[in-house]
Amino acid sequence: MKLGTLLFFIPIILIGGIVIYAYASLIIPQPKFGTIILKAQISIKDSQQEEIHVYASIAGETYLTPANVSMPPGNYRVSFQQVDGLKSPEGCNIDVVAGKTLYCVGEYTPIPAVVNVYSNYFEPSKVYAYSNITPVVWINKNQNYTVLIIQPLGRIVIPPNQNFTYTYNDAGTYGFYYLFSTGHGEVVVKNFP
Numbered sequence: 001m002k003l004g005t006l007l008f009f010i011p012i013i014l015i016g017g018i019v020i021y022a023y024a025s026l027i028i029p030q031p032k033f034g035t036i037i038l039k040a041q042i043s044i045k046d047s048q049q050e051e052i053h054v055y056a057s058i059a060g061e062t063y064l065t066p067a068n069v070s071m072p073p074g075n076y077r078v079s080f081q082q083v084d085g086l087k088s089p090e091g092c093n094i095d096v097v098a099g100k101t102l103y104c105v106g107e108y109t110p111i112p113a114v115v116n117v118y119s120n121y122f123e124p125s126k127v128y129a130y131s132n133i134t135p136v137v138w139i140n141k142n143q144n145y146t147v148l149i150i151q152p153l154g155r156i157v158i159p160p161n162q163n164f165t166y167t168y169n170d171a172g173t174y175g176f177y178y179l180f181s182t183g184h185g186e187v188v189v190k191n192f193p
Contacts, residue, residue: 040107086110126186128188
């Protein structure tokens with residue numbers, strides 16, 4: 001008799017549980033938006049990453065990174081602003097799902113400031129760089145060794161058709177010139193905004 005009573009109440013308990021679950025799911029609001037977390041970073045000296053603040057656009061709206069953006073479900077394209085001296089990221093295609101969080105990280109990379117070294121002049125003679133970010137590259141276009149004085153480093157010897165690269169640590173204006181000639185130039189280094 002006890003087993004028969006138990007078998008009678010099991011379906012009633014299961015049906016009651018299903019009804020309670022269905023009722024609760026109707027009265028508890030379901031999320032209508034998803035979240036996109038926007039970040040931007042740059043590769044800096046020694047292969048490290050540093051978070052930066054740039055503008056990113058989604059569906060005609062612009063946000064300063066880092067930002068958390070709530071969007072209704074759908075497919076969105078995230079684009080990042082252009083920054084002088086940096087290669088901009090491709091951006092992201094995001095499929096937003098209600099109640100879910102997605103990330104879009106824009107990876108900026110520095111564009112080297114290149115100085116071509118000829119026998120008596122530099123091309124260009126003035127370049128711009130961000131401190132701790134932009135590598136400055138002197139390329140010896142001569143068939144002979146070239147000796148340069150590069151501030152703050154001092155004397156640098158560059159073999160024929162080779163280059164020398166340096167990333168400045170501090171903002172300022174730094175000169176470079178030939179040891180045995182009259183050509184000169186400068187690197188203007190500024191801090192990243």
